[in-house]
Amino acid sequence: MNCKKYSALVFPLMSIVSGFVVGAIIMLVFGYDPLQNYGNLLVGSFGGAYSIGETLRNMTPLILTALGFAVSSKAGFFNIGGSGQYLMGWFGAVVVALKWSWLPGWFLIIVSIMSGALLGGVWSAIAGLLRAYCGTSEVITTIMLNYVALYFVNFAVKNWLAAQGHDSSATITAKASLRSPLLASLTSNSTLHWGFILALLVCLIIWIYFNRTRAGFELRSIGLNERAAQYAGMNVRKTIILAMLISGILAGLGGALDGLGNFQNISVSNSLPQVGYDGMAVAILASYNPLGIILSSLLFSALQIGGMSMSVYSNAPTEIVSIVTGSIIFFIAIKYAFEIILKKYKLSYPKFNIAGK
Amino acid sequence: MSLTTILMTIISTTLVYSAPLIFTALGGTFSERSGVINVGLEGMMIVGAFCSTIFTLNLAPRLGILAAWLALLIGGICGCLFSLLHAVATINLRADHIISGAVLNMIAPAVCVFLTRIFYNGKGQTPVINQGLGTSTINGLKQIPILGKILFTQTSIIAWIAIIIAVICWYVLYRTAFVLHLRSVGENPAAADTLGINVDYYRYWGVLLSGFLGGLGGAVMAQSITLNFSVSTISGQGFMALAAMIFGKWDPIGSMAAAVFFGLAQSLPIIGAYIPGLSHINSVWFQVAPYLITVIVLAIFFGRSVGPAADGKNYIKSK
Numbered sequence: 001m002n003c004k005k006y007s008a009l010v011f012p013l014m015s016i017v018s019g020f021v022v023g024a025i026i027m028l029v030f031g032y033d034p035l036q037n038y039g040n041l042l043v044g045s046f047g048g049a050y051s052i053g054e055t056l057r058n059m060t061p062l063i064l065t066a067l068g069f070a071v072s073s074k075a076g077f078f079n080i081g082g083s084g085q086y087l088m089g090w091f092g093a094v095v096v097a098l099k100w101s102w103l104p105g106w107f108l109i110i111v112s113i114m115s116g117a118l119l120g121g122v123w124s125a126i127a128g129l130l131r132a133y134c135g136t137s138e139v140i141t142t143i144m145l146n147y148v149a150l151y152f153v154n155f156a157v158k159n160w161l162a163a164q165g166h167d168s169s170a171t172i173t174a175k176a177s178l179r180s181p182l183l184a185s186l187t188s189n190s191t192l193h194w195g196f197i198l199a200l201l202v203c204l205i206i207w208i209y210f211n212r213t214r215a216g217f218e219l220r221s222i223g224l225n226e227r228a229a230q231y232a233g234m235n236v237r238k239t240i241i242l243a244m245l246i247s248g249i250l251a252g253l254g255g256a257l258d259g260l261g262n263f264q265n266i267s268v269s270n271s272l273p274q275v276g277y278d279g280m281a282v283a284i285l286a287s288y289n290p291l292g293i294i295l296s297s298l299l300f301s302a303l304q305i306g307g308m309s310m311s312v313y314s315n316a317p318t319e320i321v322s323i324v325t326g327s328i329i330f331f332i333a334i335k336y337a338f339e340i341i342l343k344k345y346k347l348s349y350p351k352f353n354i355a356g357k
Numbered sequence: 358m359s360l361t362t363i364l365m366t367i368i369s370t371t372l373v374y375s376a377p378l379i380f381t382a383l384g385g386t387f388s389e390r391s392g393v394i395n396v397g398l399e400g401m402m403i404v405g406a407f408c409s410t411i412f413t414l415n416l417a418p419r420l421g422i423l424a425a426w427l428a429l430l431i432g433g434i435c436g437c438l439f440s441l442l443h444a445v446a447t448i449n450l451r452a453d454h455i456i457s458g459a460v461l462n463m464i465a466p467a468v469c470v471f472l473t474r475i476f477y478n479g480k481g482q483t484p485v486i487n488q489g490l491g492t493s494t495i496n497g498l499k500q501i502p503i504l505g506k507i508l509f510t511q512t513s514i515i516a517w518i519a520i521i522i523a524v525i526c527w528y529v530l531y532r533t534a535f536v537l538h539l540r541s542v543g544e545n546p547a548a549a550d551t552l553g554i555n556v557d558y559y560r561y562w563g564v565l566l567s568g569f570l571g572g573l574g575g576a577v578m579a580q581s582i583t584l585n586f587s588v589s590t591i592s593g594q595g596f597m598a599l600a601a602m603i604f605g606k607w608d609p610i611g612s613m614a615a616a617v618f619f620g621l622a623q624s625l626p627i628i629g630a631y632i633p634g635l636s637h638i639n640s641v642w643f644q645v646a647p648y649l650i651t652v653i654v655l656a657i658f659f660g661r662s663v664g665p666a667a668d669g670k671n672y673i674k675s676k
Contacts, residue, residue, distance in 0.1 A: 026471075030475055080596075130652070130655075130656045134655075134656040134657075136652070136656045137603055137655075139396075139599070139600075139603070140599075140600045140603050140604070140651070140652075140655060141652050141655070143593075143596045143597075143599070143600055144600065144648040144649070144652045145648070145652070147593065147644075147645075148645050148648045148649060151641055151644040151645050152645060154641075155639070270589060270592075271589060272593070277459075277462070280459060281459070281463065284456055315479070317470070317471045317474040317479070319466075319467045319468070319470045319471035319474065320467075321467075322463065322464075322466070322467030323464060323467045323468060325463065326460055326463035326464035326467055327464070329456065329459070329460050329463065330442070330446070330457070330460040330464070332456070333446055333450075333453055333456040333457045333460060334446050334451075334452045334457075336451040336452070337450050
């Protein structure tokens with residue numbers, strides 16, 4: 001048990017350090033000061049109550065899209081549709097908040113969040129159903145549904161929600177907003193909202209689901225060996241659909257919380273939201289552990305928020321942040337290289353499962 | 358507009374949009390046939406598009422039209438070099454293929470936009486290329502009655518080259534010993550190894566070919582459609598190509614046909630305006646149709662698509 005914990009922490013830490021080293025080397029090559037830039041990054045993400053609030057707020061959608069990806073991955077499916085599901089969730093929540101604004105406060109929030117999450121769930125359940133009954137590769141269907149979501153939401157916003165000639169919907173009423181004066185005053189008027197607390201709770205729920213429930217056990221068994229699970233009497237079809245449904249509900253919830261707490265409206269966008277893909281990276285860094293996702297989303301969020309201030313205080317392009325995050329995940333992928341190095345220096349280390357999942 | 362002109366417009370627009378997808382989907386076919394899953398096609402296209410654009414911008418005044426064609430080659434070579442990352446990670450370092458591919462998609466736009474900002478004073482996009490590939494008429498073939506006008510007038514030459522290359526790939530894939538070895542490595546690496554076939558060698562070929570073709574696809578995109586490089590130059594075409602490859606059942610001709618279908622779909626919002634009777638349908642339908650049709654066709658007619666047996670499995674030699 002100790003060995004397992006050791007490996008779960010050592011490789012991510014080595015990868016994170018290596019990722020930052022790669023970023024530093026690139027900055028040095030192009031004549032930027034890595035120490036100064038990383039310093040700005042740190043100040044921009046944790047330098048004060050406001051930046052901490054922003055970093056925590058930005059974690060919310062990352063946690064939820066990552067959890068969504070983790071649930072499908074544990075079941076052995078590759079749900080690239082996080083972006084589309086997030087977008088549908090955002091859309092669903094804002095539509096309800098705008099159209100049913102006569103509902104009483106708390107009730108309106110709950111209905112809005114639920115409709116967003118459900119819309120995200122429906123979106124990925126389509127892929128789950130097709131996979132379970134027709135055997136269609138979920139990789140293709142989720143990619144295709146991403147684009148359908150993008151064009152549909154753009155169309156709906158432009159024709160149903162926005163005023164003539166505008167590209168954004170109206171702002172939702174204050175009672176539907178997840179922003180809170182309490183959280184804002186704690187973090188000197190950052191945009192931190194209740195969604196963050198909810199996201200942390202969902203992490204805990206998914207951890208319990210994976211590790212302490214029968215359904216979660218079945219999900220993981222099917223991910224490890226579908227046929228063996230079937231012989232053991234598990235209902236593979238039902239679990240596939242359920243896994244994809246939960247995965248989409250989580251990503252949709254991410255969109256709903258971001259829509260109600262962060263954006264407060266919805267606009268036409270040219271491309272799919274990046275957060276769906278970032279969520280995949282967050283989940284991979286945490287090796288699909290729901291509690292690990294909290295830590296890895298904190299890192300990603302800090303890099304993103306800090307990266308914004310990096311370009312303000314220095315002239316290094318912000319893209320360096322994405323290079324660092326990309327490199328971190330690359331090092332996670334090639335952890336076998338670290339194993340070789342550790343072996344070479346005869347550091348005692350236990351045998352790890354190399355296959356990954 | 359006469360029927361032939363309408364058909365000509367539809368076909369030439371379709372071809373322009375298909376060319377990048379055909380090349381990239383063919384690339385995916387080689388990689389996956391050798392047993393390496395390649396979700397990093399998007400990243401390879403981005404690198405190809407970026408390098409070819411930088412090349413043309415700097416050398417177009419001296420080389421003229423030749424620059425655009427050379428740029429395609431440069432894009433391919435750079436895509437090939439970039440795919441080395443994926444090859445080393447998956448073949449030597451036992452990385453999960455999907456994670457490694459996803460990393461390429463994360464790193465490529467970051468590095469390319471980073472360099473663009475450095476080269477062009479902090480701007481996130483390059484200036485526009487003056488000398489793109491454009492459309493041209495194939496002289497000998499346009500004399501064919503009717504078909505000549507529909508297929509070969511103001512058409513995309515690179516798309517025809519792509520189609521010819523797809524046919525060559527098909528021949529190569531099923532008729533040569535080299536690719537027989539490559540395919541065997543993707544189906545059963547252990548058996549291939551016992552026969553003395555070097556598994557790693559052929560997998561490197563598979564990945565590097567996919568990098569070359571993916572980079573070429575990205576370059577075609579930049580040289581014929583967007584005419585500059587920015588973060589949105591390649592927006593999902595790599596994933597479309599991946600889908601085309603699966604749709605085409607890992608077969609060069611199939612992938613090519615699927616890529617042409619996606620090309621038609623992508624050009625629908627543009628050509629919809631020219632087709633009488635379709636012009637007042639809301640454009641959202643044209644935008645959504647290709648994706649919906651793909652899902653429906655796949656679900657109803659193809660069902661479970663089975664790739665190469667050892668696709669995505671690392672081969673670890675037993676001692």
